[in-house]
Amino acid sequence: MNTNPIIALDFRNMDEVMHFLKPFDETLFVKIGMELYMQNGPGIVKQVRELGHDIFLDLKLHDIPNTVGQAMKGLAALDIQMINVHAAGGSKMMTAALDGLQSGGSQAQLIAVTQLTSTSQGMMNKEQGIPGSINDSIVNYARITQEAGLAGVVCSANESALIREALGDTFLKVTPGIRTAEDAAGDQVRVATPEFAKQNGSTHIVVGRSITQAENPVEKYHFIKKAWEQGC
Template structure:
């Protein structure tokens, strides 16, 4: 189920996106997050899809069930391949999100964010008052997401194996925080290399600054794709 690496387009506008994508001579899988989408809107999605790139729309919806359902219905009208909600919103909210997405006719994969890769276990326990381990918290969120009918979760590569062992290989494990051994960690905490993610059962990896801020993004993408083990 492994796919090509997902590149996080951490840019402000379509001009920056176009400048970044222009040197690539292949269709990519890209992530559009809040910074880019909220400043540019749905038109940006259409422009990127016109370039034949697949899109993971990463907005992490988290609100009362009806609000999320209606918001997801609106997003379902976009030509996207993956989107997400926060698992902390609960089973009813996640089910409502899926209902809204499918009611709009979208077949996009819907996944749930568990714990951000910028969050440490100590921070989770101190600030969220979740006193179980990081692994137990993420596994619980994953089980709830699967119960709600979602396709998978966002987690770090360090939790992918336990999710696979408990919930099966077909349940998506989308793992941000991917770096090569030489890259700076930045504001991430639970980071991993592409090789580690592959060996630990991740189905998708998300790579941002390690590619977008490299002096040669195309070459760096090829290095990460090879390390990830797919020639898609």
């Protein structure tokens, strides 16, 4: 299992992706999200895979079980290593997603989003109508995800320790919102450093602007990778 920091390719097209990836002389684990996928289609996945990089396809599917299952069966034809859905879609939807992925012949790890890292406690209570603490909501979503047979969840580093305690070490905890101490938080609320994520039990980290907007992305990637691996 590739546990290198996952680089979020938050670009508009393949030209921008190639410009970013060209200086790297190593195999990377990269995330293709909605911005890149929706504007370029599945061909973008094939092009990046042909460069030898592993892919986390971050589409956060959320619909009725049959629709998600059929969509996932189609996505199974892509050579990806990780893909996700929204846990808020429920256990039946997640099971249908897993069935669709496996029936399509994919070996990709399926994970679920608990609460977006842009969601605050107040937003969850007021806008989603979910009472209680955001930690309780996230652990509950994670438990439902595990019971549905998925490999893990997307969560912030703040909840990784709680999920590890509740569901064990092997259940994946993929943490976006990673920044170094000197980086701005941007539009994400629940952010963390690579060291904090490692110490809290995250199994993977996703890093976007801290690397992609760095003056020297290769150097910044290796700085973050070292901090992640050492975890202190």
